Amino acid sequence: MFGATIVDSIVFSVACVFALIGALGVISFKNPVHSALGLVLCLFSIAVLFIEQGADFLAAVQIIVYAGAIVVLFLFVIMLLGVDKEESVKDETLKFQLPLAILAVAVLIGLFIAVGIGYWVSGANSLTGNFKPGVPGILELARAIFTTYLVPFEATAALLVIAVVGAVMLVKREGMAKRQSEEITVGEQN
Amino acid sequence: MSVPTSWFLVLSFALFSIGLLGVLVRKNVLIVLMSIELMLNAANLSFVSFSSRLKDIGGISAVFFVLVVAAAEVVVGLAIVVSIYRKRLGSSIDDLKELQG
Numbered sequence: 001m002f003g004a005t006i007v008d009s010i011v012f013s014v015a016c017v018f019a020l021i022g023a024l025g026v027i028s029f030k031n032p033v034h035s036a037l038g039l040v041l042c043l044f045s046i047a048v049l050f051i052e053q054g055a056d057f058l059a060a061v062q063i064i065v066y067a068g069a070i071v072v073l074f075l076f077v078i079m080l081l082g083v084d085k086e087e088s089v090k091d092e093t094l095k096f097q098l099p100l101a102i103l104a105v106a107v108l109i110g111l112f113i114a115v116g117i118g119y120w121v122s123g124a125n126s127l128t129g130n131f132k133p134g135v136p137g138i139l140e141l142a143r144a145i146f147t148t149y150l151v152p153f154e155a156t157a158a159l160l161v162i163a164v165v166g167a168v169m170l171v172k173r174e175g176m177a178k179r180q181s182e183e184i185t186v187g188e189q190n
Numbered sequence: 191m192s193v194p195t196s197w198f199l200v201l202s203f204a205l206f207s208i209g210l211l212g213v214l215v216r217k218n219v220l221i222v223l224m225s226i227e228l229m230l231n232a233a234n235l236s237f238v239s240f241s242s243r244l245k246d247i248g249g250i251s252a253v254f255f256v257l258v259v260a261a262a263e264v265v266v267g268l269a270i271v272v273s274i275y276r277k278r279l280g281s282s283i284d285d286l287k288e289l290q291g
Contacts, residue, residue, distance in 0.1 A: 097214070
């Protein structure tokens, strides 16, 4: 296919089909648990595509962080809240939501097709930060993150701490307030 | 010779459109968050495609940071969902109209 080797073509086609199936599953399943499983399928296929392009480390991180942590977090919240009841796209409170959404996406698709017809990807390789041929990108990635992007890297550390503390505060304060109000009501009943 | 970069970009665009459709159409907050993850992953895919095409490590570094930001976003987003659900507002986007003062 288009000058690619047969193995590359097969890997790309299979991963592509599964990624699309997973993505369509996410938005079309009625049960959120099934959507989360579709998300796993899609993320896993994208990890395969990362390996196909030589980004091995990112593929591993994709599987560990996304499929291992984020989707499990989603499933955990779904189970915790018990929101796995089915919902319908049909009963809309916003008028013409579905047609307008489809129109917006159609306009986006048209824009992309227009750009794609005009500019098929080409271009020269960059002169800096080359992959060394034959060496996996992890060494280059480490060098880039700990030298060029050191400040953003440290900023992500701060971001993660803020996110974790914020999540704990968001959930915990609500829980304590509710428990206190429950104690008050129970006390009043007694 | 590997698969042309353009095909990865077409797939990335398709995934982004599907994610956008999910955000616009679905009403369950959790599924909207999952659709946002889909869009982030589509962007990641095109970052990696360009990075491998142009032999530049910058794209892969960007994906690394996007992963971290996505993890933080999901943590805070799900905390907000849990917090809203505890106020008995439900998990549908339309229930959030209670926020209007």
